[in-house]
Amino acid sequence: MTPIVGHRKLLALLEQTVINGVPAHAYLFTGPEGIGKQLVAGQFARWLNCPDLGHDERTECSSCRRIQQGNHPDVILEKPDKGRIRIDRIRAIQSFFVYAPVEGRFRVCVIDDAHTMNRPAQNALLKTLEEPPAGRILILITSTPSLLLPTVRSRCRRIRFGALPAAVLATLLHEKGIPAERAAVLAAMSAGSVSRAVQMNALDFFELREKMISALTDPGARGISGLLELSGDLSKDRHSATDSLEMALTLLRDLMLTAVTPHASGVVHGDFLDRMNAAAQHLSADTILSLYDEVVRASELIQSEINVNRNLVMDVLLLRISRTVGGPTLGIGASAR
């Protein structure tokens, strides 16, 4: 069973609900993507039906094991198909709720990414929420509750999940085999989301970071053509563009910190501290702040406009950074390697 990291208070609350024997008929689990909401929902479903509640998390009873495997007659999981949960799936849930529990105490349906229910699906679900049959429990999971109808939200008991603290996340990533230094950077960059951190680790995140750091600290080394090439790499899709700008912001924040206090604690890219210290020496706080503004502006442009030419925005940004930090000039005859 995948161990659940963090969320101890929420788990204790849910366990107590089960022990008291009066769970709500519907729950809404909200919080950032990739922090284990579905794992907690699974644990809750197991507790709700476990015949031997006191058993150790590691020793499994048959009921818990089958729920975990998706093989229990009283627990089902719905998730989006091609990005949507449509009304026929809600009807299937309603049919599932027609019957009383076969083996366990409750029929439980977990709807993951509940915000992908389209309007007709949400309206259909509303009927179940308005007249909840006894012994049935609905658990909606979403990172964007604002996409749910207010009437759906208000009929569920809200359970808010916080992001995992960076230190907890770093330990977890390290346990997954990621070297400690890398794990610390990923944890600081991924807003407390395990899945986001793992994804970033799989992508060429560190390679991009290396490039971004040299663009910021030593743009002259790459030459104009090098910068434009980097710009192309960074803006090849929307995700890499927003990720690399996000990265640039944390780098600039680090630069700011080290400019004020060399060897400051709380820097994200600690493994680049020496290079940043060296760069920060000839950059004034004002310069770093103006670069920060430039990156924020580029990031807003790329995020708000679907049709924006990302590559062009990135070109302009990197050339501006380069000019500010003191890289190659744009004049005729500039050496473009």
Ligand SMILES: [Zn+2]
């Ligand atoms: Zn059990």
